[in-house]
Amino acid sequence: MRTQFCGLIDESLIGQTVTLCGWVNTNRVQSHTVFTDLRDHEGVAQIVVDSDMGELFQIAKELALESCVQVTGTVRARQAVNDKIRTGKVEVLAEKIEVLNKAEPLPFHHHENPGEDTRLKYRYLDLRSPDMQRKMRTRTKLVSALRHWLDARGFQDIETPILTKATPEGARDFLVPARMHEGEFYALPQSPQLFKQILMMAGFDRYYQIARCFRDEALRADRQLEFTQLDMEFAWVGERDVQDTVEDMIRDIFRDVVDVELAAEFPRMTYAEAMRRYGSDKPDLRIALELMDVAELVKDSEFTVFTAAANDPDGRVAALRIPGGASLSRKQIDEYAAHAAKYGAKGLAYVKLDEQGVVNSPIAKFFSEESFVALLDAVGVRNGDIAFFGAGAYNKVSDFMGALRLKAGKDFNLIADGWAPLWITDFPMFEWDEEEGRFVALHHPFTAPAVDSIDDLRANAKTAVSRGYDMVLNGNEIGGGSIRIHNSAMQSAVFELLGIGAEEAEGKFGFLLDALKYGAPPHGGIAFGIDRIAALMAGTESIRDVIAFPKTTGAQCLMTGAPSPIPDAQLAEVHVQVRETKAKD
Structure with a gap:
């Protein structure tokens, strides 16, 4: 339907006939000329129709914003050059205009600022805007560059299950009723944590996955119910093996995707120092x-x-x-x-x-x-x-x-301007939860302590340090990981300190404890937040701006109306009944 993209026509095409397809971005009607900016994902082209062109002039005058239009015409030099756009030295003198789909009056236009709820309700219109197109393309370039970097270094891209066992990692699980097993449930993964550890035990050595993860927790600018992470795991490694590799990766990715040179070596800071000096385990050193x-x-x-x-x-x-x-x-x-x-x-x-x-x-x-x-x-x-x-x-x-x-x-x-990456290391192994009266894991229950002895860990649980580490950039935690426990007895001891008894541990994590008994190698890894990195690269504070269809802070999709009630008959198929809750006074 088209010979060129709107945003890519240039002086090399002067005198040639082109066919463009796009949306009507603006339409300026003057007494003898109509100037229409036609927009596609590459940018805009100025379309010109003069009054002596009869019916074509009338069609151009009536073009509604955001209508889908096909234009055929001749490229010519533009008299009033617009240096602000890539196509600003040329324009297209229209010979044919076909309205492929006329747009009704718009709820908003991307030149306006209608508020986030309106943008999310009409997300398809919002995503058409040049700014959102730029941000989403930045995300695409990021993911592509990560895959290229990892594939070139022998990492295997392996998918792990989406329907899995509920193994809480600090947030609430999303539960899925199992139709074929009455009264039982799958859980959507908070991360592929246990599967990637088992892959190391299975001999795959270097794994990665662009993984979709789900956590039923409060939403904010840097958090969504469903999110995407680059998940990585290495066998036969210590902390610096993992850190040095992924630091090189992040440096290369920022150079390739957004032409940013990060520090030749990222500074390191312990958790204790970060909290003392900055009151945060993700300090913004700018x-x-x-x-x-x-x-x-x-x-x-x-x-x-x-x-x-x-x-x-x-x-x-x-x-x-x-x-x-x-x-x-x-x-x-x-x-x-x-x-x-x-x-x-x-x-x-x-x-x-x-x-x-x-x-x-x-x-x-x-x-x-x-x-x-x-x-x-x-x-x-x-x-x-x-x-x-x-x-x-x-x-x-x-x-x-x-x-x-x-x-x-x-x-x-x-x-200050610029980029300030750093590593935060030596996290506490546990923190005390006053309400529950027990220790909870600061990272997750599978993080190795920085001691070899179970007795030492038990005796010094309050002050024990883990082998966890986070990568921070401009006050954002963009990656978190650790060396994992690779000994079944140590893993059981950590479960015990977290208040997870032997019976509960067997029920929830028996498959992991079994796997650790059969020659599990030392291993560790890290996961990077794709959404957070893309937001930083795109220059936006909210990850919602780099996710095609995000949820609101109220955990809703305004475009589709999710979540929504389910008919009783459909609930009965999965053995679920909704119980009404009494309204509080």
């Missing part, structure tokens, strides 16, 4: 702000919020200095406090020093003049600055002070 521990300086103050945390072995008092932050009004300071509250803060103290050195602080009265000056000097507060202080449990303070650091970085334009 922001120079750092947290400072001040417990020693405030432990003898009269401010009980500070003294309680400072004298608690599991507590923390941290400060964040923001250069130029004295410009914040009281209302803005309250907004910072509200932001910190979202991450667990019960309050937020501050010290503001105006340009003349005048102190504004609700906590100054709790300190002697000497100790207060010492505190400000230690934190580095200067005229025109503000310092925020957080106190409480170590992890909670780290979380909300880290969130404040990111907010301040954005609000005060403190985010």
Whole structure:
């Protein structure tokens, strides 16, 4: 139907007859000429129809936006050159226009900003926009480049099951009723974790998969119910074997896909250092702000919020200095406090020093003049600055002070240009869940501890370090992995520490425990978030912009109306009955 793409016609075609197909992007009707921008996935071409062309001129005048149109005409040089587009030096003088499918009045046009719900409801219109076409093509180039890189290095692309056994990895499973096994269910995989480990035991050595994964958890800008990851596993490896290989891969991929040169060697930081300095296990190093521990300086103050945390072995008092932050009004300071509250803060103290050195602080009265000056000097507060202080449990303070650091970085334009990759290593093996009264795995239950002895692990479970590692880029965790447990006794011991008894472990993970008994090699791997990497490459903050048909934050597909009720007869086939829940008062 076409001889060229709209966005690829150029001066080499001047004088030639071409046929183009596309959507009407804009239609500018003047007294003697109609200028139509015809758009396809490669870009736009200007179509010209003069008033002396009779019926053709009338057809051109009535072209509705987003109608499908076929145009045949002659390429000629454009009098008014448009340097902003690739085809800006030429235009097509139309000889024939056929409307293949006229569009009805549009709910929105991609030149507008209708809001995300409208964009998702009419996703087919949204995806036609040049910006979304660019973002989706970036994703396509990313996946293609990854496959090419891995295939060239001997990795085998092996598919693992989508209908599998429920083996919880930290989030809720999506369950699928098994019609042929009444009362039993499959689960959609949260990741191919156990299958890829078994592939290493089966002798495949290097595996990868562009894997679709499913987690029934709260949605946000960087999280979806269903997502895509590059899943990788290696046999006979230690941490650096995996890290060095995938670091080379990420460097090459960014160079090939978006012409970005990442650091020749990614810096490394332990989990403990990252939490201490940045309040996050995925710090954005483009922001120079750092947290400072001040417990020693405030432990003898009269401010009980500070003294309680400072004298608690599991507590923390941290400060964040923001250069130029004295410009914040009281209302803005309250907004910072509200932001910190979202991450667990019960309050937020501050010290503001105006340009003349005048102190504004609700906590100054709790300190002697000497100790207060010492505190400000230690934190580095200067005229025109503000310092925020957080106190409480170590992890909670780290979380909300880290969130404040990111907010301040954005609000005060403190985010440097460029790319800041790093490795986070030496994660805790476990963290204590107060509500459940037991340990939970920080990565997942199959991560190897950095000890060889089961007795050592049991004796030091609270402080045990794992052999896990994450790759972080510009404040985003883009990949996470670990060396896996390859010994059945150690795996059973970890299950036991996680409160998974022998009977439960056998029921959920018996096949893994059996496989580990028959010569399982040391192995490890990593998984990269395709959606997150594509979003970074495309320059967008939301992974929804690089997923063709994403869900809303309310876990809905506005275009199709999913999820939706299922007829009782269809539910009966899979032995399921919906139980009505009583409305809460």
